Amino acid sequence: MSNDLPAGVERRTYDGRERLATQGEPVYGEPTDSDGWRAWDAGRSKLGAMLELDMDTGLDGGETVLYLGAASGTTVSHVADFAGPTYAVEFAPRPVRDLVGVAEDRDNLFPLLKDARDPSSYAHVVEADVDCLVMDVATRGQATVAIRNKQFLADDGRLLMAVKARSEDVTAEPDDVFDDVVSDLEAEYEILETAQLDRFHADHLGIVAQPK
Numbered sequence: 280m281s282n283d284l285p286a287g288v289e290r291r292t293y294d295g296r297e298r299l300a301t302q303g304e305p306v307y308g309e310p311t312d313s314d315g316w317r318a319w320d321a322g323r324s325k326l327g328a329m330l331e332l333d334m335d336t337g338l339d340g341g342e343t344v345l346y347l348g349a350a351s352g353t354t355v356s357h358v359a360d361f362a363g364p365t366y367a368v369e370f371a372p373r374p375v376r377d378l379v380g381v382a383e384d385r386d387n388l389f390p391l392l393k394d395a396r397d398p399s400s401y402a403h404v405v406e407a408d409v410d411c412l413v414m415d416v417a418t419r420g421q422a423t424v425a426i427r428n429k430q431f432l433a434d435d436g437r438l439l440m441a442v443k444a445r446s447e448d449v450t451a452e453p454d455d456v457f458d459d460v461v462s463d464l465e466a467e468y469e470i471l472e473t474a475q476l477d478r479f480h481a482d483h484l485g486i487v488a489q490p491k
């Protein structure tokens with residue numbers, strides 16, 4: 280049985296191929312329809328890959344989202360198309376310049392030039408009890424970042440996380456890295472589902488979890 284896509288995410292055909300799509304202003308040269316829907320490229324988005332792989336993200340549409348590792352806004356632009364208030368944390372100034380441009384077309388997208396390892400630096404801005412914490416930070420200590428940011432997540436909220444093996448250890452076997460990250464996360468999160476994202480992103484693991 281396939282999991283439902285969130286409201287505001289559809290499968291549409293572009294160039295003869297069915298793809299995920301959201302409705303909003305184009306951001307990265309993606310194919311668009313005349314009625315304002317635009318293709319969501321799972322090859323450029325770990326969350327897109329998790330939805331394409333039919334992971335049960337628990338997203339219904341309209342959620343409050345804290346997104347860590349927003350870069351220039353490729354994925355978070357799609358999230359803001361179907362979600363509610365969307366707080367986008369990124370610590371590199373250059374991509375944040377583009378992210379601010381993406382937010383100009385989206386009233387519900389709030390870019391934050393902050394370090395996700397230091398949640399106290401944005402705790403005064405992000406509302407409490409967000410429904411969803413999305414993480415795509417290519418950094419060492421990805422489980423630690425998820426644990427530090429758990430404070431923002433509602434008790435019944437979801438963590439949707441993409442782990443990049445090479446960011447933890449370039450020499451280790453990805454499966455060993457994934458085991459370690461999952462084991463560290465289990466101190467604070469119940470793991471609901473994991474899936475390798477290799478069809479779209481080499482050496483990445485998708486994780487769906489909820490706070491313990």
Ligand SMILES: C[S@@+](CC[C@H](N)C(=O)[O-])C[C@H]1O[C@@H](n2cnc3c(N)ncnc32)[C@H](O)[C@@H]1O
Pocket residue numbers: 323324325347348349350351352353354355368369370371374393394395396415416417418
């Ligand atoms: C793989 S890219 C994110 C791509 C983006 N999520 C997307 O799908 O459009 C990872 C990003 O995490 C950012 N990052 C790494 N460590 C971070 C930290 N401690 N705080 C905030 N951002 C961080 C990097 O600067 C980079 O832009």
